[in-house]
Amino acid sequence: MNMNKNICYLFFIFLFFFSMMNLFFMIYFIMNNMIIFFEWELISLNSTSIVMSILLDWMSLLFMMFVLLISSVVIYYSKSYMVSELNLIRFIILVLLFVFSMILLIISPNIISILLGWDGLGLVSYCLVIYYQNLKSYNAGMLTALSNRIGDVLILMVISWMLNYGSWNYIFYMNFMKNDLVMEFISVMIIMAAMTKSAQIPFSSWLPAAMAAPTPVSALVHSSTLVTAGVYLLIRFNLLIVNTFFIKILLLLGMLTMFMAGISANYEFDLKKIIALSTLSQLGLMMSILSMGFPDLAFFHLLTHAMFKALLFMCAGVIIHMMNDIQDIRYMGGMNIYLPLTSLCLNISNMALCGIPFLAGFYSKDLILEMVSFSSLNMFVFFFYYISTGLTMYYTIRLIMYLMINDFNLLSIYNLYDEDYVMLNSMFMLLFMSVVSGSMLSWLIFYYPYMIMLPFHLKMMVIYVSIMGGLIGFMVSNMNIYSLNKFMKTYSLSSFMCLMWFMPNLSTYGLSYYFLNYGQNLLKNIDMGWSELYSGYGMMNILKNYSIFYNMFQLNNLKIYLFSFILWMMIIIYMLLMSM
Template sequence: MMSTLLLTIFMSLFLSILTTSTKESTNPNHTKHTLMAMFVISLIPLNLTLNCENETALSLQPTINLGTMDIKINFTLDTLSLTFVPIALFITWSIVEFSMWYMKTDPNLNKFIKYLLTFLIAMLIIITANNMFQLFIGWEGVGIMSFLLIGWWYARSDANSAALQAIIYNRIGDIGLIMTTAWLMTSTSLNFQELPMQNEAVIPLIGLIAAATGKSAQFGLHPWLPAAMEGPTPVSALLHSSTMVVAGVFLLMRLHSFMQNDNMLTACLILGATTTLFAATSAITQHDIKKIIALSTTSQLGLMMTMIGLNQPKLAFLHMATHSFFKALLFLCSGSFIHNLDNEQDIRKMGGLNQTMPMTSSMITIASLTLMGMPFLSGFYSKDTIIETMTSSYTNSWALTMTLLATMLSASYSMRIINFTLTHFPRTKHKTHQETKTLTSPLLRLTLGSIFAGTLTKLSTLQTTSIITMPMTIKLSALTITTLGVLLSMDLLLMSTHQTPKKPKTLNLFFNQLAFFNTLHRNMPMKTFKFSQHISTEMLDLWTLENYGPKGLSNSTIHAIHTTTQQKNLIKNYLTTFSLTSILTTIIFFSL
């Protein structure tokens, strides 16, 4: 029955794409209703999974016959896939409905919704794939759809640059996935069930970490994620919540039994801890509301990577599930603010929005509190459990320190958004549009998800944790550090409000420019291009072709010319001599 329901979801989404007309007059409401129905259907296999963690595999006839193996379409229905499919459908349903309000003036709204649905299908392929070949199809699918959606407003050069940046950075990570796939084809099998539990080979594991680093924007390949904010806000919401960026971390969760190598797990731990602190610190220095939320996503992905490094993939998945709700809500609320302020994204120019947009203000406050990990909201159940697990682990106290600092900074930049956008007086002209049902319905749904998703997970059998005894100070460490971050943000706001503007310090500029990785990654290709241009034009054209081409041919005939005639082509000298001779002859003739 679960297999039938999964195929029903896929077929319905495909038919929805095929039947959506590109005409402007078409009402995209049927796509919203299809997603709503598919979400309800996807809850049925999830309900069956809550009571027993049985794994079901659905295999079709072999698609490609090789000499050593048969590649076939193979779906896996386990806790990971059956839990995340409803989340992806629920969030896409809300984002599509929000897009009908946000993009209603766009002449290609139906094409935009088609792209969103294709994006969702590619992510569902990744979630349910049971072999590397099928996963690679979804992997490339989300990559090309992110390129098309980030560059949706292609008339803007920044949007084109951001789309190219996203696809190139992801291509770097794809090299690692291709390397791992090639290694698996030559050594074991592409099917996940047939992978060895204990793996001694390092090359495929390095490829997996490189793939996750590129797709999930870990430190080193992180600049594309804030740059992707050039796309429409619904794209940012879908990209950062339940598709694309979580695919890299999900890959490591899916193949975690294959990654039982201490050195590789340590690499994941170091990479995740570095990413979560660096991104949180960079978010403090930004002023674009969408870039702050984007760097927040990078920080949370680093937290998930840290959990994978600590050999806790279930906790990483729990945080990925709860993170999807409040991150989508944050982006949609920021999109509502941007639309209200005539496309203004600088939080320093906002203010007083709690008066003009009370519902959106309440919802972004709830989303920010969930991101902080305030008790009894969904983020609390995953974030607090992660920090408790790190506290009770003897693996690495350095990673714990980095995570606690990132938690404090996440509370700080969340409060910074609330203070600058909602409180005080308006700093720019507000466009007083009514908060209609089309706007508030998806936001309200995501708000309920942000509040109750963690509680429902806690009440279900998905999270069966052992009772750990620990001192009260350690138990309250996450809440304490979050409260400290809130107080720090309020203190900095009160201190800096009445100060005269100062020149940014070097450290501030360092984090604001994302450690200058953008400059570094653009300068190296530019230097290579300039050097190649110098070689091809100046050295090859001006030197080689000139010396051995026309000029060399001309020089080779000079000696032969000199042996046959006294003329040496010195025209100016000949003309001067002729003129002087004529003048002297004329003077002598007239003097006689």
Template sequence: MSFFLANFMLLTMMSGVYLAGLKSTIFIEWILGGSFVNLSVTLLLDSMSCFFLAVVLCISANVVWYSKSYMSNDPDANRFILLVLGFVASMVVLIVSPNIFSILLGWDGLGLISYCLVIYYPSKKSSSAGMITVLSNRVGDVCILLSIAWFMMVADFNLNIWTLSSDMFSNCSLISFLVMFAAMTKSAQIPFSAWLPAAMAAPTPVSALVHSSTLVTAGVYLLIRFSYLMGYGCSMSLLFISTMTMFMSGVVAIFEYDLKKVIALSTLSQLGMMMFSISLGLYEVAFFHLLSHALFKALLFLCAGILIHGVGNTQDARAFGGLVLSFPLVAVCMNLANFSLCGIPFMAGFYSKDLIVEMACQSSWGVFILFMMFICLGLTVLYSVRLAYLSFVNFKGGSGLVSVCEADYTLSGPVVILSLISLISGPSLSWLSFSFPSLIFLPVFLKWGAIFVITVSLMLMFILTRLSLIYSLKSSLLSKSSGLMWFLPWISGTGVTLVGLSKTDTVLKIMDQGWLEYYSNIVTSVYPASLNSFNLKFQHNAVKLHFMIFMVWLLLGFIYVI
């Protein structure tokens, strides 16, 4: 299966290079005839969809290969592989969809299968994580459905103008806000950020797939495709939200000890970076960062999975330490991914992140936005260096029982392949995505600003870790609020459910067991036969009755449109 995905990845990559050279778009249409209606299925193939499809299939092939050994002791490994393939298929449908209808199919498929993967290991923690994941993503599904309903009112049922390239909706602010809101839920922007670290309850291969190129990137890809809808109001809102998401995830990651959660928070930070560039109108640069980030983030998760296996299936970074002696290959590959994440020059992440920073310095959004951007860039370096220090350098918490997993080529093979691909992806994608280099004119202090921030952050984190100052903040209020992600999980989950359950108990006592029950008994005592039978049909969920009510509302809708 991984061989098939790799071959298909090579085919789509060559198609993307060919279409990028021609600057053209191909629509493939199938007409499925039936007895009543002809159904048209259209696929959109351009350089953007082909490049993204190639990256998704490349990561999927390596994840499936990696899972063969990682999930070897699982009795339901075949079911896991089928769920992963269904997850990839939903993302493929979303990538090649030319209109909002077919996008909804892939969008819903991602949400449903992600819930099945998060609750794969049955426990109370995974059940809660799966519920907050599916409910947060369901908010985005509702926004997509509302945008379809608004399309139906404006487009007058003309399906040919609902494509991604249509500009007849560019002045509709409601549709733009709905699409932006849906993208925020899928890409876990504030206030929907709580589900992303909670989804770490899924197996590590799923985390590598979800956090690199599938579920969380669907919102960014949707905004890039619907970039013609973005007005000034949406850009301002997205700029503020993405900046706060970057800052929040960076601060929280510094105080986190769970290895997978630190990497998940780094994903949240990079998603904020992509949304930040989209709000500035840099759609092509955001897509470039999306592709380069997907490759080294998948590499980071696969390396983390080998470390977790090696130290006895624990994710607490305090149980690590000195693993560079037992895992030299994984240490090299993971640090390469960390360097790319930090934006170290000539690594994959440098080509996209430095371009975003320099083009943002040319914008006119104010000094505060630039200051926050550089602060978030420094926070990325801080938690990346801290993660590498706790895992490979700090001998204080190292475990003596370490199983060397590097001899298993099924685990180390995908890591080496993704390392090589992520190393060459930065300059290669830059050359393929941009036909000519960007002309950027900046003062010297801004031109060297990103490299200066990276250097200072490296030195600062080295001093903090050596002096153990970061551990002295363990009991501070900042540490407690950061551990709870600024109380976002409480706001998204417990805070809402507690209020809702208390109110529903009141409504139950007042209405169902109160005056409604009393007066309904009075009415049914006067007309017992007819009303009792009518109530029974409703209470037993008669299918014919529900269909009749649905047809009445559908008829009223058609009458309104005509």
């Protein structure tokens, strides 16, 4: 057991040291406007060479710093959270493989090395989702793996299409995008691959299902690694994709994802699923602002979101641990009395998620919403953005009501304590970052301050919808069960909203059940093999069918006798004519 603890400490120090090193390098690079590009050739095929390359600029270094910081804290947190796990080393190695895959994806300007990191993320995420080996985990893991495989296949297709150009380094293609049909096609495939990884609307169902993974993994996966890979890919490819016809569809799908996740989170009672759906909502926000041509804002929000979302999952992990592994928020309540420090972290990360002024989420979210107000978009987009912001406040207030203000509903004699200092120390590190990272990044990333002139009421619009959403959340949480049932009497609409617009059913039953049922007999035949089908059992079936057919002739039926008599007479006449 001591060895396990030492390994956690060792990897925590190792990753934390690398994270700080990346921070200093990033500041040096950004001050001197530096980019380092390593390249070495592996194989040369006719005119195309497979080259391994690494791109180090301020963006990749900053993102690596965030990924390494969060993963170091997660490994330190796992020392206490996974204390009952006998094979902790295997868990740590899986997490490290996951982080390594993400770093490979971050520093790759080459689509082949991007595929290595991309595929590595998909494979290791499957191993982590099925970590607790039960039926729910296996189903969730399969859904996650197969959804991500679509993205992998699209990236493979991009690699084969890029053969036309002689190189796989996407940074070379920024200039001759204009009126090139093949490049348009490549851009659409990259956008669709990013949509599978970042769980945009046709592929959203795997993200809440991936909650079957242990909580430290959820904190890592849904903050800075797996789900942000798609957004990061599009930020990197931004100059390629900005002129495509598909970009407007991405804006629409991003907004719908944001809206759908916000509504579904208000119907959900599973603590981890609510946080997962809030991640989905923020991913929709990033994708839609990216499709409007603001990659720097999307990157800024991606980094600030990573900090408070990892903290939110860690707080959820502590609460679930204390509640005897129950995730239903209806059993919880009064957490601020029993777990004051965890509640402090939870509330601050929730407020950062809502964009309360001067916390991390405020700097990025407020800037994004003001840029939306400033852009020449239609009213549909404008309303969707602000309604989704109100919904974020709605489900956050609802969560706080259930967790903090309502009464504790588990057992009358139950011991809750807030003295797991390993978990608390790791949470306080992220708490500090959740408060500081927004202002720090806004000074570091932007060379000049965004100056946005808006009318007073449009400037205050964010605050209006936040207050409105908070009030509705408070009132709905205060309703008793009877009035709540009357309020949600439209069961069909309720189930439609609650089940993420039936997306999990469409992704599972819709894609497998009916097709498998339709091809069941064919599958049976293939499974048996041709030898089984046409000899032995198969031959018996054939003879049985023929005997049924002959049996019909043996019936004393006048029509059959008459028909056979005429048939034979025709054959005899034909034979006689032929012989003459």
